[in-house]
Amino acid sequence: xPPTPAxxxxxxxxxxxxxxxxxxxxxxxxxxxxxxxxxxxxxEWNRRIDAFDVEGLARQLAExxxxxxxxxxxxxSGFYLSPNxxxxxxxxxxxxxxxxxxxxxxxxxxxxxxGIRLLAYLPGGAPAADAxxxxxxxxxxxxxxxxxxxxxxxxxxxxxxxxxxxxxxWWIDGPYNTAAYSHPDAPNYRSFAEALKAGNPDAIVAFNxxxxxxxxxxxxxxxxxxxxxxxxMTVAAGNTxxxxxxxxxxxxxxxxxxxxxxxxxxxxxxxxxxxPDELTIGYTKFINSRGGVVSWDAPLTQxxxxxxxxxxxxxxxGQAIHSQR
Numbered sequence: 001x002p003p004t005p006a007x008x009x010x011x012x013x014x015x016x017x018x019x020x021x022x023x024x025x026x027x028x029x030x031x032x033x034x035x036x037x038x039x040x041x042x043x044e045w046n047r048r049i050d051a052f053d054v055e056g057l058a059r060q061l062a063e064x065x066x067x068x069x070x071x072x073x074x075x076x077s078g079f080y081l082s083p084n085x086x087x088x089x090x091x092x093x094x095x096x097x098x099x100x101x102x103x104x105x106x107x108x109x110x111x112x113x114x115g116i117r118l119l120a121y122l123p124g125g126a127p128a129a130d131a132x133x134x135x136x137x138x139x140x141x142x143x144x145x146x147x148x149x150x151x152x153x154x155x156x157x158x159x160x161x162x163x164x165x166x167x168x169x170w171w172i173d174g175p176y177n178t179a180a181y182s183h184p185d186a187p188n189y190r191s192f193a194e195a196l197k198a199g200n201p202d203a204i205v206a207f208n209x210x211x212x213x214x215x216x217x218x219x220x221x222x223x224x225x226x227x228x229x230x231x232x233m234t235v236a237a238g239n240t241x242x243x244x245x246x247x248x249x250x251x252x253x254x255x256x257x258x259x260x261x262x263x264x265x266x267x268x269x270x271x272x273x274x275x276p277d278e279l280t281i282g283y284t285k286f287i288n289s290r291g292g293v294v295s296w297d298a299p300l301t302q303x304x305x306x307x308x309x310x311x312x313x314x315x316x317x318g319q320a321i322h323s324q325r
Contacts, residue, residue: 005190008190008193008220008221010221010222010223010256011197011201011204011205013224015168016068017251017257017291019067019068019293020067020288020293020321021284021288021321022066022067022069022070022117022294022296023068023069023070023295023296023297023306023314024171024295024298025070025072025297025299026075026121026268026269027052027072027269027304028072028075029045029074030076030079030129031270032268032269032270033076034075034076035129037077037129038077042096045097045099046099046101049081049099049101049103050100050101051303051304052081052103054107054110054304055110056304057107057110057305057306058107058110058116060305060314061116064314064315064317064319065322066116067115067116067117068116068118068168070169071104071107071118071120072120072121073104073120073159074122074123075127076128076130077097077129077130078091078093078129078133079098079099080097080099082098082099082105083096086155086158087155087158090151091133092132092136093133097133102162104163104167105163108163108166109166118166118167119169119170119171120159120167121170121171121172121173122156122170122173123172123173123174125138125148126138126148137151143179144180145181146187149180149181149187149192150187152192153187153191153195156192156195156196156198157196160195160196160197160199160200161198161199162199163199164200165200165202167200167203168200168203168204169203169204169205169223169224170196170203170204170206171261172206172226173208174208175192176209178218182219189219189221190221193221204257205224206222206225206226206256207221207226208226211230212228214236214238214249215229215234215237215258217254217256220255222255223256223257224256224257224259225253225258225259227259227260227261227295229260233262234260235249235286236248237249237250248290249287249290249291250291251292252291257292258287258290259295260287260294260295261294261297262294262296262297264310264314265299268297269299270299271299271307271309273310273313277312277313277316281316281317281321284296285321288324296317298310
């Protein structure tokens with residue numbers, strides 16, 4: 001029998017709690033959650049990434065007192081904003097849909113001196129709208145999704161080792177097949193988390209298992225709750241068994257740091273602004289009062305700057321939360 005692995009130790013999330021809030025952005029070749037293939041030339045994708053104004057965004061985040069920033073590496077289209085040799089070797093697409101510029105590395109160089117932490121969003125599996133990449137990453141189908149897990153871990157490990165401690169965490173969208181990732185032996189949640197932490201053992205990780213409330217954690221490998229909500233502004237963990245009162249959220253939920261991810265606009269990466277400043281600020285303060293953290297999704301322009309319609313609310317939120325310190 002294989003040896004029993006040592007108990008999993010979650011990362012320290014004290015710094016994350018102290019941040020209280022951060023900005024989450026979808027910067028994609030298409031739109032968030034799009035499942036249709038897109039006809040985008042690789043050269044055009046590289047031109048977009050090359051034109052991304054890293055210093056301009058860093059100045060905005062510093063002005064708005066944003067303590068951490070989360071950006072998508074890619075999603076369903078198969079276009080990613082950082083090179084990855086493991087990905088290219090597995091999918092065999094030429095020219096590569098991974099950008100020539102390593103936007104994550106450039107962002108880290110701009111944000112770190114300003115005291116702003118950087119985290120990355122990555123789907124838990126193959127890009128759904130790229131049939132070639134999906135087929136090659138998934139390989140031979142089995143109930144464990146063995147080929148997919150091992151291939152995706154190799155991709156994640158390469159990025160993690162390259163960025164090292166300049167990347168403070170990962171928000172993994174999925175994997176949704178919890179049975180395939182819950183086995184005691186690798187590949188599983190643990191081996192995926194180990195790949196994500198290969199370059200920075202202190203990086204924090206959350207595995208999202210879909211939109212639902214109350215908040216949850218599906219694995220001991222969650223350092224913080226994925227917290228994805230859209231329409232519901234969750235305020236309590238649920239009812240006590242006798243339904244006599246609400247069960248309030250606390251800092252840790254099944255051992256994971258309490259965290260909410262929601263949208264400032266009407267959809268991920270899109271406007272218009274959804275709430276008045278008072279509600280956005282008040283909800284953030286409420287979750288903070290329970291020991292939690294809130295990530296607010298707001299759109300970027302194609303040049304990588306915060307959408308001007310959202311800029312006033314981002315600044316107002318930063319000022320309100322910073323003034324409480």
